[in-house]
Amino acid sequence: MFTGIFSGGVVKRALDRDVLRIEVHDLRDFTTDKHRQVDDRPFGGLEGMVLKPEPIFRAVEAVRQDGGSKVYLLSPQGRTLDAELARELAAERQIILICGRYEGVDERVAEHLADGEISIGDYVLSGGELAAAVVVDAAARFIPGVVGKEGSVRNDSFCGGILDYPQYTRPREFRGLKVPAVLFSGDHQKVERWRRTKALEKTARQRPDLVKPGALSPEDRKLLEKIPNERTNK
Numbered sequence: 001m002f003t004g005i006f007s008g009g010v011v012k013r014a015l016d017r018d019v020l021r022i023e024v025h026d027l028r029d030f031t032t033d034k035h036r037q038v039d040d041r042p043f044g045g046l047e048g049m050v051l052k053p054e055p056i057f058r059a060v061e062a063v064r065q066d067g068g069s070k071v072y073l074l075s076p077q078g079r080t081l082d083a084e085l086a087r088e089l090a091a092e093r094q095i096i097l098i099c100g101r102y103e104g105v106d107e108r109v110a111e112h113l114a115d116g117e118i119s120i121g122d123y124v125l126s127g128g129e130l131a132a133a134v135v136v137d138a139a140a141r142f143i144p145g146v147v148g149k150e151g152s153v154r155n156d157s158f159c160g161g162i163l164d165y166p167q168y169t170r171p172r173e174f175r176g177l178k179v180p181a182v183l184f185s186g187d188h189q190k191v192e193r194w195r196r197t198k199a200l201e202k203t204a205r206q207r208p209d210l211v212k213p214g215a216l217s218p219e220d221r222k223l224l225e226k227i228p229n230e231r232t233n234k
Protein backbone atom coordinates (compact mmCIF):
# COMPACT_ATOMS: atom_id res chain seq x y z
CA MET A 1 0.00 0.00 0.00
CA PHE A 2 2.78 2.45 0.83
CA THR A 3 5.22 1.90 -2.02
CA GLY A 4 3.18 3.81 -4.61
CA ILE A 5 2.24 6.69 -2.34
CA PHE A 6 5.78 7.27 -1.10
CA SER A 7 7.39 7.06 -4.53
CA GLY A 8 6.27 10.51 -5.56
CA GLY A 9 5.76 14.05 -4.40
CA VAL A 10 7.07 15.66 -1.27
CA VAL A 11 7.75 12.37 0.51
CA LYS A 12 9.97 11.08 -2.29
CA ARG A 13 11.85 14.34 -2.32
CA ALA A 14 12.44 14.09 1.44
CA LEU A 15 13.61 10.50 1.08
CA ASP A 16 15.93 11.39 -1.82
CA ARG A 17 17.42 14.25 0.16
CA ASP A 18 18.04 11.96 3.10
CA VAL A 19 16.10 14.14 5.53
CA LEU A 20 13.42 11.49 6.05
CA ARG A 21 13.55 7.75 6.49
CA ILE A 22 10.47 5.54 6.38
CA GLU A 23 10.25 1.94 7.51
CA VAL A 24 7.14 -0.16 7.06
CA HIS A 25 6.73 -3.11 9.39
CA ASP A 26 4.33 -6.01 9.19
CA LEU A 27 2.72 -6.85 12.54
CA ARG A 28 2.76 -10.51 11.56
CA ASP A 29 6.55 -10.44 11.90
CA PHE A 30 6.05 -9.77 15.60
CA THR A 31 3.75 -12.70 16.35
CA THR A 32 4.98 -15.86 18.07
CA ASP A 33 2.34 -18.42 17.04
CA LYS A 34 2.33 -20.74 14.08
CA HIS A 35 -0.51 -18.89 12.33
CA ARG A 36 1.08 -15.46 12.84
CA GLN A 37 -2.23 -14.25 14.19
CA VAL A 38 -2.53 -10.51 14.78
CA ASP A 39 -6.23 -10.36 15.71
CA ASP A 40 -8.75 -12.14 17.88
CA ARG A 41 -12.43 -12.06 18.85
CA PRO A 42 -13.54 -9.24 21.16
CA PHE A 43 -14.35 -9.97 24.79
CA GLY A 44 -18.00 -9.30 25.53
CA GLY A 45 -18.98 -9.22 21.86
CA LEU A 46 -19.89 -11.52 19.05
CA GLU A 47 -18.92 -9.77 15.85
CA GLY A 48 -15.66 -8.65 14.33
CA MET A 49 -12.03 -8.99 15.21
CA VAL A 50 -9.75 -6.84 17.32
CA LEU A 51 -5.99 -6.38 16.84
CA LYS A 52 -4.14 -8.11 19.68
CA PRO A 53 -1.85 -6.10 21.93
CA GLU A 54 1.22 -8.38 21.98
CA PRO A 55 2.41 -8.02 18.35
CA ILE A 56 1.88 -4.25 18.49
CA PHE A 57 3.81 -3.81 21.76
CA ARG A 58 6.57 -6.08 20.46
CA ALA A 59 6.77 -4.23 17.13
CA VAL A 60 7.01 -0.83 18.79
CA GLU A 61 9.62 -2.05 21.28
CA ALA A 62 11.67 -3.48 18.40
CA VAL A 63 11.66 -0.40 16.19
CA ARG A 64 11.77 2.31 18.82
CA GLN A 65 15.07 4.19 18.90
CA ASP A 66 16.75 5.43 22.05
CA GLY A 67 16.64 9.10 22.73
CA GLY A 68 13.22 10.24 21.71
CA SER A 69 10.47 8.69 19.71
CA LYS A 70 6.76 9.34 19.70
CA VAL A 71 4.17 6.62 19.22
CA TYR A 72 0.76 7.36 17.71
CA LEU A 73 -2.19 5.17 16.97
CA LEU A 74 -4.16 6.16 13.87
CA SER A 75 -7.82 6.07 14.80
CA PRO A 76 -10.99 8.09 14.26
CA GLN A 77 -10.94 8.83 18.01
CA GLY A 78 -7.71 10.78 17.89
CA ARG A 79 -6.69 14.43 17.74
CA THR A 80 -7.59 15.69 14.28
CA LEU A 81 -4.58 16.27 12.06
CA ASP A 82 -3.97 19.89 11.15
CA ALA A 83 -0.98 21.97 10.08
CA GLU A 84 0.02 22.57 13.70
CA LEU A 85 0.14 18.85 14.49
CA ALA A 86 1.95 18.13 11.20
CA ARG A 87 4.60 20.68 12.16
CA GLU A 88 4.97 19.16 15.63
CA LEU A 89 5.41 15.69 14.13
CA ALA A 90 8.01 16.95 11.65
CA ALA A 91 10.14 18.16 14.56
CA GLU A 92 10.34 14.68 16.17
CA ARG A 93 13.37 12.44 15.69
CA GLN A 94 11.22 9.35 15.18
CA ILE A 95 7.49 8.85 14.98
CA ILE A 96 5.95 5.41 15.07
CA LEU A 97 2.51 5.26 13.48
CA ILE A 98 0.41 2.25 14.40
CA CYS A 99 -2.19 1.42 11.78
CA GLY A 100 -5.38 -0.05 13.15
CA ARG A 101 -7.32 -2.59 11.13
CA TYR A 102 -10.48 -4.60 11.35
CA GLU A 103 -13.01 -3.52 13.97
CA GLY A 104 -10.54 -2.08 16.39
CA VAL A 105 -7.34 -2.25 18.38
CA ASP A 106 -7.06 -3.58 21.92
CA GLU A 107 -7.49 -0.49 24.10
CA ARG A 108 -4.26 -1.19 26.03
CA VAL A 109 -2.37 0.03 22.97
CA ALA A 110 -3.96 3.48 23.13
CA GLU A 111 -3.80 3.58 26.93
CA HIS A 112 -0.35 2.23 27.69
CA LEU A 113 1.75 2.23 24.54
CA ALA A 114 0.82 5.22 22.41
CA ASP A 115 1.65 8.81 23.30
CA GLY A 116 -1.53 9.80 21.50
CA GLU A 117 -4.08 9.00 18.82
CA ILE A 118 -4.32 10.81 15.50
CA SER A 119 -7.39 11.03 13.26
CA ILE A 120 -7.37 12.49 9.77
CA GLY A 121 -11.05 13.43 9.91
CA ASP A 122 -14.49 12.57 11.14
CA TYR A 123 -15.10 9.49 9.04
CA VAL A 124 -14.11 5.87 9.37
CA LEU A 125 -11.52 4.35 7.06
CA SER A 126 -11.14 0.62 6.71
CA GLY A 127 -7.65 0.88 8.15
CA GLY A 128 -5.05 3.29 9.43
CA GLU A 129 -2.69 2.89 6.45
CA LEU A 130 -4.17 5.66 4.31
CA ALA A 131 -4.31 7.88 7.38
CA ALA A 132 -0.63 7.15 8.15
CA ALA A 133 0.33 8.08 4.59
CA VAL A 134 -1.59 11.35 4.94
CA VAL A 135 0.19 12.11 8.22
CA VAL A 136 3.61 11.41 6.67
CA ASP A 137 2.89 13.56 3.61
CA ALA A 138 1.56 16.47 5.66
CA ALA A 139 4.48 16.31 8.11
CA ALA A 140 7.17 15.89 5.42
CA ARG A 141 6.36 19.36 4.09
CA PHE A 142 7.57 20.83 7.37
CA ILE A 143 10.98 19.13 7.36
CA PRO A 144 13.50 21.87 6.56
CA GLY A 145 14.77 21.66 3.00
CA VAL A 146 11.93 19.52 1.67
CA VAL A 147 9.60 22.03 0.05
CA GLY A 148 11.52 23.76 -2.72
CA LYS A 149 11.31 27.51 -2.44
CA GLU A 150 11.79 29.25 0.87
CA GLY A 151 8.44 30.53 2.00
CA SER A 152 6.23 28.20 0.04
CA VAL A 153 5.23 26.22 3.13
CA ARG A 154 4.66 29.43 5.00
CA ASN A 155 2.27 30.61 2.29
CA ASP A 156 0.38 27.32 2.16
CA SER A 157 -3.21 27.11 3.23
CA PHE A 158 -3.54 26.94 7.03
CA CYS A 159 -0.05 28.28 7.68
CA GLY A 160 -0.80 31.59 9.28
CA GLY A 161 -4.30 30.37 9.97
CA ILE A 162 -5.94 31.16 6.65
CA LEU A 163 -6.43 29.54 3.25
CA ASP A 164 -4.09 30.02 0.31
CA TYR A 165 -4.57 32.79 -2.25
CA PRO A 166 -5.68 31.87 -5.81
CA GLN A 167 -2.96 31.03 -8.35
CA TYR A 168 -3.04 31.42 -12.12
CA THR A 169 -0.81 30.42 -15.01
CA ARG A 170 -0.88 30.84 -18.77
CA PRO A 171 -2.92 31.50 -20.85
CA ARG A 172 -3.99 34.96 -19.75
CA GLU A 173 -7.41 34.25 -21.17
CA PHE A 174 -9.03 30.83 -21.46
CA ARG A 175 -12.56 30.41 -22.85
CA GLY A 176 -13.22 34.01 -22.02
CA LEU A 177 -11.99 33.57 -18.43
CA LYS A 178 -9.38 36.19 -17.66
CA VAL A 179 -6.53 36.15 -15.17
CA PRO A 180 -6.91 39.16 -12.83
CA ALA A 181 -5.05 42.11 -14.37
CA VAL A 182 -3.34 43.05 -11.11
CA LEU A 183 -1.05 40.03 -11.52
CA PHE A 184 0.54 41.60 -14.61
CA SER A 185 0.96 45.01 -13.01
CA GLY A 186 4.53 44.35 -11.90
CA ASP A 187 3.66 46.14 -8.67
CA HIS A 188 4.70 43.68 -5.95
CA GLN A 189 2.99 45.54 -3.15
CA LYS A 190 -0.24 45.67 -5.08
CA VAL A 191 0.02 41.96 -5.91
CA GLU A 192 0.70 41.11 -2.24
CA ARG A 193 -2.29 43.16 -1.06
CA TRP A 194 -4.52 41.53 -3.68
CA ARG A 195 -3.36 38.05 -2.63
CA ARG A 196 -3.93 38.78 1.04
CA THR A 197 -7.42 40.13 0.30
CA LYS A 198 -8.32 37.09 -1.80
CA ALA A 199 -6.98 34.69 0.83
CA LEU A 200 -8.96 36.42 3.57
CA GLU A 201 -12.05 36.59 1.36
CA LYS A 202 -11.87 32.89 0.55
CA THR A 203 -11.29 31.97 4.19
CA ALA A 204 -14.16 34.15 5.41
CA ARG A 205 -16.51 32.65 2.83
CA GLN A 206 -15.46 29.01 2.89
CA ARG A 207 -13.96 28.46 6.33
CA PRO A 208 -15.14 31.23 8.67
CA ASP A 209 -14.21 28.93 11.56
CA LEU A 210 -10.53 29.56 10.72
CA VAL A 211 -10.74 33.31 11.05
CA LYS A 212 -9.50 34.27 14.49
CA PRO A 213 -9.63 38.07 14.78
CA GLY A 214 -6.96 38.03 17.51
CA ALA A 215 -4.44 36.54 15.07
CA LEU A 216 -5.05 39.12 12.34
CA SER A 217 -3.20 42.37 11.77
CA PRO A 218 -5.19 45.65 11.83
CA GLU A 219 -4.85 45.79 8.00
CA ASP A 220 -6.28 42.27 7.73
CA ARG A 221 -9.18 43.20 9.98
CA LYS A 222 -9.91 46.23 7.82
CA LEU A 223 -9.89 44.06 4.68
CA LEU A 224 -12.13 41.51 6.36
CA GLU A 225 -14.75 44.05 7.37
CA LYS A 226 -15.41 44.65 3.67
CA ILE A 227 -16.00 40.98 2.97
CA PRO A 228 -19.51 39.59 3.47
CA ASN A 229 -19.51 36.64 5.89
CA GLU A 230 -21.30 33.96 3.94
CA ARG A 231 -20.62 30.30 3.23
CA THR A 232 -20.71 29.30 -0.40
CA ASN A 233 -20.16 25.58 0.01
CA LYS A 234 -22.71 24.72 2.72
Ligand code: ADE
Residues within 6 Å of the ligand: 074, 075, 076, 100, 118, 119, 120, 121, 122, 123, 124, 125, 126, 127, 128, 131
Ligand atom coordinates in the same frame (compact mmCIF):
# COMPACT_ATOMS: atom_id res chain seq x y z
N1 ADE B 1 -8.62 4.64 11.02
C1 ADE B 1 -9.90 4.51 10.64
N2 ADE B 1 -10.47 5.71 10.44
C2 ADE B 1 -9.48 6.64 10.68
C3 ADE B 1 -9.44 8.05 10.65
N3 ADE B 1 -10.50 8.79 10.33
N4 ADE B 1 -8.28 8.66 10.96
C4 ADE B 1 -7.21 7.92 11.31
N5 ADE B 1 -7.19 6.60 11.36
C5 ADE B 1 -8.32 5.95 11.05
